Amino acid sequence: MMPTWPAAAPAPGVQASSTAYATTYSAYTPVQVRQSFGQAYTVPQPSYPVTHTYGPAPPSMPSATNPASNPSPPPPAVPEQQKTKIDWPDSVRRYVQRAFMPANLDSTVTRAEMEAKLKETITQANESGVMYTLDWDSMPLPQQMIREERARVLRPHLSKSETPTPTQAPTAKKRKSWDVNDAAPADSSSTTPPWRTGAGRLQDRVTFANDRRQIADEPLKPSSKFSRADKRQKRNEGEYKTYREDTPPPSAGPVVGTCQDLEKRYLRLTSAPKPSQVRPPHILRQTLELLKKRWKKDQNYAYICDQFKSMRQDLTVQRVRDEFTVEVYEIHARIALEKGDLGEYNQCQTQLKALYKLGLKGKPNEFKAYRILYYIHTANRTELNNALADLTAAEKKDKAIKHALDVRSALALGNYHRFFQLYNDTPNMGAYLMDMFVGRERLHALCNICKAYKQDVPLRFVTEELYFESDVEAAQFILDHGGQDLLDDRNGSIVFLTAKAGNRFEGPRAKAFARVDIKGQI
Amino acid sequence: MAFDSVFFNEFSDAWSRRDGYRLARTLSPEVSAEELKTIYNSTNAHDIKSSVRRGLQGNAALVVGIARDEINAARESDGGNDSESxxxxxxxxxxxxTDVLNQLLRGYQNHxxxxxxxxxxxxxxxNLRAFAIKADDERNSSSVEDTTANNLQDDFDPDTNKNQKLEECARTLSRVFMICQTDRAPIEESRKWGSYYIANLLLKTYFKLNSASLSKNILNSLRASGRDMPDFSAFPxxxxxxxxxxxxxxxxxxxxxVQAETCLTEAWDLCHKDAVRNKERILTYLIPCHLINNHTLPTKKLLEPYPRLQKLFLPxxxxxxxxxxxxxxxxxxxxxxxFVKRRIYxxxxxxxxxxxxxxxxxxFIARGFEEAKPGEKPVRRTRVPVAEFAAAISLGSEEKIDNDEVECLLANMIYKGHMKGYISRQHGMVVLSKSGAFPGTGV
Structure with a gap:
């Protein structure tokens, strides 16, 4: 078969990472919340910018540690398996044929390696636009290139003569080719060079750290594990142009992170996590402190949310489930709540529920109260019932939970008077949740008032009953919902003509109560 | 052999009479332990299969043989391996x-x-459902916990696996339901007759799994195929x-x-008079329906046979x-x-x-009538000060309620149509309708 793969087809991994970005942004559900009580419903929050508005890029943030944020050129797939219709120049086809001619085959180079090399070569040529002009017929064959590379790698070590066999102390460059082997395991039938046998590799793994330390000029790391992983990190950094980006087989146990950077951008994983890019818990603790400070100082939600997501990811891949985990989720949930980012808030709540169930300490009552308020917001009766069923007698006496339950019962009975009193006295950050449904409850109360009171009521009465900050705000609310002609100036005080209003507010009310559907609903 | 004589005769008899229910009974795993032992000692799997096949030469026989075979084996391990871990x-x-069921389904689909x-x-x-529940109970109470699979997931929930087998069972049942539903054979010969039984079982399972929302699909499916189905009244x-x-x-x-009341009333009317437990279940939801829809309460006489409901509702x-x-x-x-448990709170x-x-x-009644003009019907005093209602509410709820909240409650009554009239805030007065101030209550 002929090599006919599409020139511009992105590698699966790269494609996935760009999609991941897109979904990340759409996960920010812009929801109006106020910054303070005084600004309720008057200051619309700007929706989140599509690009990250980071502060000055921290110098300690090496962009190179994150390969997918800097996508490597797409490694094309194996030529033999391609079916698309791109017209490859005959010269390229001839080159490929030549490479696979039995006479040219090299027993020390596996087929997988060759294919990878071929792909790399052709893709590079295609991308740099020289595919049609290159003299393919005099191009060195992939197996030749690989041999040369090996020789290049071996030379310095042999001259150093610290390590007698090439098995030990391979350099970063050397690792590159090994990775090819990792990514595309060699055929069992193909002949494998001696240093590629399982034993050799194992030996490398075992002795590598020690070896490395002997020659190391790198900063001292807490344990040999770290130095080894650090090495691996270096390898990864130099690896962009190779075939390496494919998913390695998932490891059996949790990752043990070695990354020492405090900050890290969130990137949805499309392959197994690399220890070098995962921060261990003690680093994450420092990160959390840093983020707390930065949030206080800058209030840059896009940055904070991103950082928290990457922190949560690091915790997840290392399967850290302790009180620190709870703290991270709690703080992120609160910040998301403050910013009205219900998508993130829900993710945190889901995890918190599970974490509390494991018996971890935290603020379960605070978050249970939020949950109840949230179910009121989404009018999720089933879940509300479940939440009620789960509460213990002691929990029902907790201040926050009791408040949430009172809110629920006030609304169930249509007691808007009590509801707005409770609204004004909400513990913790529940007010941010209540902000989300206070508007519709105001409309509901307004409908009540219009139906029940004749002929009119002072505007001040509406202001007080519905807890508006001022008469102006109350008037604005009425005007916003089509009550232009319902306000009248009577001897210097404004009255609200309830009799005239009739069913005017029923429409907006019904609309406001129409089903709430939120992403990431729990 | 004992097995042949007990089971086999019954089976062939039921078969020749085309008595589905009797045939079904032979498939029941509820066999006395003694009987089981006889069967188990007297024969082995191969014998059963071959003897049954010999006798009936039907696919059904094969299934039955396998069924017995499987369940006996399973039961055996239940009884025999007590000492093991x-x-x-x-x-x-x-x-x-599950294998038994699959065999049976294959019989319906292919044979x-x-x-x-x-x-x-x-x-x-x-029985599959019953076994699933037992399997879940057993696993949840046993110390052999399989947490490894759980641990590997990003999103973990300690309760994820609590109903593992029952969920599996629900999936299987929903498959069975579809197999019944989609049968296109003429109606007399159709598996559609099985739809409601399986649907009931499935709905019951969904309730138990606390995922009643999944039931919607079942109802929709039944509704959608309404015309192709036998008439509802033709089902048992x-x-x-x-x-x-x-x-x-x-x-x-x-x-x-409203719809709930209609359906539950229908169920109530159809319910066998002696099925006390079932009637109790129906009333559990029918009573709240009546309270909301018609503002009516159950009489003592209605609740007489149901002590549980009396305790639940009478106070x-x-x-x-x-x-x-x-x-x-x-x-x-x-x-x-x-109440919360029954979802009626x-x-x-x-x-x-x-x-x-x-x-x-x-x-309103306590305020009595206006001074009657001679020759006219007495008229109730329809102007009631808010303060009077406030006093009553404060008394009734045993806490001091301020006038604004009282007005709010009154507004609610008017808005919901429990009370006809209006509030005059200026005068602190409620003006009630002269005709039917409290609709449906005779005043």
């Missing part, structure tokens, strides 16, 4: 029984089992009662109380009738756990409105 016996039973044998499907499905009464009950409860959970009903707000709150609190809570209405009505 806590193996999850019921899990094995469940898995074996043309006739529609009259459908009761076999019933009994196998019913027992299936109809159960189905209507489920349908009613689902509507109830969606706060569609609350009494408070509603008398307009005792505080006592109502207490009664609601008292029964909260039970949020509905019953709304009974407070009726209690309040009754209280306000008392105030």
């Amino acid at each position: 806590p193996q999850l016996v019921w899990t094995k039973v469940f898995e074996a029984w 043309g089992f006739e529609a009259w044998t459908i009761p076999c499907l019933y009994i196998v499905c019913k 009464k027992s299936q109809r009662v159960t189905f209507k009950y489920h349908e009613g409860v689902l509507a109830f959970l969606e706060e569609n109380y 609350l009903c009494q408070c509603i009738k008398r307009g005792e707000l505080h006592k109502f709150d207490l009664a609601l609190q008292e029964g909260e756990d039970e 949020l509905t019953l809570e709304r009974g407070r409105d009726i209690a309040l209405r009754n209280l306000l009505r008392k105030v």
